[in-house]
Amino acid sequence: MWLTSKIKQVLLVLKPGVVTLKYPFVPRPVPDTFRGAPYWDHTKCVGCGGCANHCPARTIMVRDICQEIRVMMYDGSRCTYCGRCADVCPENAITMTNKYELATDDKYDITETMELFMLTCQRCGRCYEMETKNAIDRMDLRGYRYDNIEARTVIRKTTDQFEPKVFQETAQFKRPEKL
Amino acid sequence: MNTIESVTQTLKSKFGDAVKATETPTGNRLVVDIDGAKVKDVSKEIMSLGARYMVSIGYDNISRDNTLGLIHTYAFDKEQFALMLRMSAPADNPVLDSITPDTPNAGWSEREYQDLLGFKFQGHPKPKKLVTADDWPDGIYPLRKDVPHNLVPPAAEDVAYQLDEAPPGTTTIPIGPFHSSLHEPNHWALYVDGETIKGCDYRGFMTHRGIEKLCQTQLSYNEIPFVAERICGICGSVHACCYAQAVEAATGLVIPKRAEFIRTIMLEIERLHSHLLWLGVAGHLIGFDTVFMQAWRVREQIMWFCEKLTGNRKTYGMIIIGGVRRDITPEIRSELETICKNLEKEITTIHKAVAGDTAIHKRTKGVGYISKEDTIKWSLVGPVARARGVDIDARKDHPYASYGEVKFDVPVVDSCDVWATVLVRILEMYEAIKIIRQCLQKMPEGPILLEVPEALPAFKHMVMMVEAPRGEATHYVITGEENRPERWRVRAPTYPNLQGVPSMLMDNQFADFPIILGSIDPCFSCTDRVAVVDVRTGRKSLVGKRELEELSRKYKK
Numbered sequence: 001m002w003l004t005s006k007i008k009q010v011l012l013v014l015k016p017g018v019v020t021l022k023y024p025f026v027p028r029p030v031p032d033t034f035r036g037a038p039y040w041d042h043t044k045c046v047g048c049g050g051c052a053n054h055c056p057a058r059t060i061m062v063r064d065i066c067q068e069i070r071v072m073m074y075d076g077s078r079c080t081y082c083g084r085c086a087d088v089c090p091e092n093a094i095t096m097t098n099k100y101e102l103a104t105d106d107k108y109d110i111t112e113t114m115e116l117f118m119l120t121c122q123r124c125g126r127c128y129e130m131e132t133k134n135a136i137d138r139m140d141l142r143g144y145r146y147d148n149i150e151a152r153t154v155i156r157k158t159t160d161q162f163e164p165k166v167f168q169e170t171a172q173f174k175r176p177e178k179l
Numbered sequence: 180m181n182t183i184e185s186v187t188q189t190l191k192s193k194f195g196d197a198v199k200a201t202e203t204p205t206g207n208r209l210v211v212d213i214d215g216a217k218v219k220d221v222s223k224e225i226m227s228l229g230a231r232y233m234v235s236i237g238y239d240n241i242s243r244d245n246t247l248g249l250i251h252t253y254a255f256d257k258e259q260f261a262l263m264l265r266m267s268a269p270a271d272n273p274v275l276d277s278i279t280p281d282t283p284n285a286g287w288s289e290r291e292y293q294d295l296l297g298f299k300f301q302g303h304p305k306p307k308k309l310v311t312a313d314d315w316p317d318g319i320y321p322l323r324k325d326v327p328h329n330l331v332p333p334a335a336e337d338v339a340y341q342l343d344e345a346p347p348g349t350t351t352i353p354i355g356p357f358h359s360s361l362h363e364p365n366h367w368a369l370y371v372d373g374e375t376i377k378g379c380d381y382r383g384f385m386t387h388r389g390i391e392k393l394c395q396t397q398l399s400y401n402e403i404p405f406v407a408e409r410i411c412g413i414c415g416s417v418h419a420c421c422y423a424q425a426v427e428a429a430t431g432l433v434i435p436k437r438a439e440f441i442r443t444i445m446l447e448i449e450r451l452h453s454h455l456l457w458l459g460v461a462g463h464l465i466g467f468d469t470v471f472m473q474a475w476r477v478r479e480q481i482m483w484f485c486e487k488l489t490g491n492r493k494t495y496g497m498i499i500i501g502g503v504r505r506d507i508t509p510e511i512r513s514e515l516e517t518i519c520k521n522l523e524k525e526i527t528t529i530h531k532a533v534a535g536d537t538a539i540h541k542r543t544k545g546v547g548y549i550s551k552e553d554t555i556k557w558s559l560v561g562p563v564a565r566a567r568g569v570d571i572d573a574r575k576d577h578p579y580a581s582y583g584e585v586k587f588d589v590p591v592v593d594s595c596d597v598w599a600t601v602l603v604r605i606l607e608m609y610e611a612i613k614i615i616r617q618c619l620q621k622m623p624e625g626p627i628l629l630e631v632p633e634a635l636p637a638f639k640h641m642v643m644m645v646e647a648p649r650g651e652a653t654h655y656v657i658t659g660e661e662n663r664p665e666r667w668r669v670r671a672p673t674y675p676n677l678q679g680v681p682s683m684l685m686d687n688q689f690a691d692f693p694i695i696l697g698s699i700d701p702c703f704s705c706t707d708r709v710a711v712v713d714v715r716t717g718r719k720s721l722v723g724k725r726e727l728e729e730l731s732r733k734y735k736k
Contacts, residue, residue: 005535009469012532019476033505035490056402082405082496087504096490 035083036099044093047116051085058154064144075152076110183209207260215266219276232558234670235288236655237296239323247273256576277303284558295322310384314338328396343380345370360693363703376684399662404499411705413453414647416445419498421645425656429641438502440622443580447611452481453648454604457700464693465542477525502628543598547683547695557679561650566600568593573646585617597698649700671705
């Protein structure tokens, strides 16, 4: 009993041999469906902000610095690579690449910023009308949005509900260093 | 044989006016509103009908009627329904009778709401702190709505958890918070007489992440599955699936059939790799590293397959409310079939090599004994219960996803020791492969994701059970208004099982502690998911915090 199971164990070990991969000396290829670092195609992006509203980790910030320019920033340091942004993007401007060696000591290596030129409606002079029912409003993007890009915080308030106080608070917010 | 009607009738006739209202939100859920003063008797009656206690849920209802709500949930496993016993207590004096003397497993739930909501439970045998940090200020109850989610109260120095008094004639051996036999931080004080364990005390909840509070105040419905998945590194899909099903059932969403099958496949894949992982860990804990290396080698091909299917080795992100995110293509399907074939062969080889090994028998047989009666009394779940001859399995007892449409056996072994848990888990792997094969065959074509309506109805209650590899995971959802749940309670399988460990440890050898604790496949971070900041432990330190800081500064230079 004891001996036979020991023989079986020896066979169990000998048969597969060495299976350890040679990584990092030999790169490990990943499947096409892999969810690596997301990539934004600025030529396709329409700046709807759907990705910013669906990101569970709040890594995508939107700031309208003026009527025509919307800045979108992706902060990879918090990203969980769930790929939800790529799912919801109506223009397929976001793709999950196969990059996974993303460790870095400079957070700007994994930060992406886009400045998008937004059109103004020729009829009313606004980006779009502040109704309550259209698709963009449902995405919580009424008016201009002003996330705190410096502090990398999503405030998710737009001009109709924006308070400078909230902005100030997030800018000054510091996690207590000493508990 | 109990039915929803018979239980309702029994409770109404026995307690009359104390039963205020009953409601059946779905065909297999019964909500009973009772007068809080009678909770002890009603609970005793329900338990005597053959129910199994699951978990309690406390919630803040102050803004609506100035009360705190409490719900005890029970499962009638053979009769396939669950009972939610709902009561409330005034917010200024939330005192209720404790049900712990009759149902010992409620002990932790009640202590949790003592810490988090400010409930007082009369007659609780051990009303100590459970969840919040030792230096958490009195009178701040983090789960109440008026406490912000990012509150960081000032820390106090030199507060420590008071461990239980050691029985006379024993020596205390501290294990943890960091110890080579524990995979996650938690603290055990073992009271030993020579080499024999005579008792223990546990202080855990050191990896709190405040997930429930965060999700109730910050995230939206379909962002929560991604957080739910991170409750546990191994059974991620289980929690995401359980949460999604609870919301779907509460709001009456019916997801496409194909999505249900894909969910089932994901859950079974997870069971396969979790059991292989556990088998490796168990081998490692008793110093048998051959099993460890080989089980993990076999496991690797599932991980690679998952990477291909979902885009990641773990935290698959597959399950959201309304269905699943990625489809199983014909190519993936044929690959999964090949993997099932390989796995079956490999698992059989490991099974044969392990089953006859006398060294393993000596380390596991008769170790960690807990009788069938005690298992039922402590409401233990999953492989731990099935290794004690208790035939419960949420997949059979409360069918969800597509488990109702596939045939499989639930392995039950009744030697009541660690060896039985090894066997149960190995046998379950064969069943998992069987289920995956049937699902691949029976899976209908069609959509995989349902468009979720904009506003889901608010204040619907639903409890959902999903059989995780470690046992039954229970999620309770109260839907809310602002596109997020009003209350979301997670009970991971380790939560009840860990409460049974003191009974398993009793009179065993000290050297068997790692494998006994390991036999429940403990997942402390699952259990510790609630509170708000980290806990300073009950270590009996000789150096104070300040001195420790100075010391570390000195050595850093």
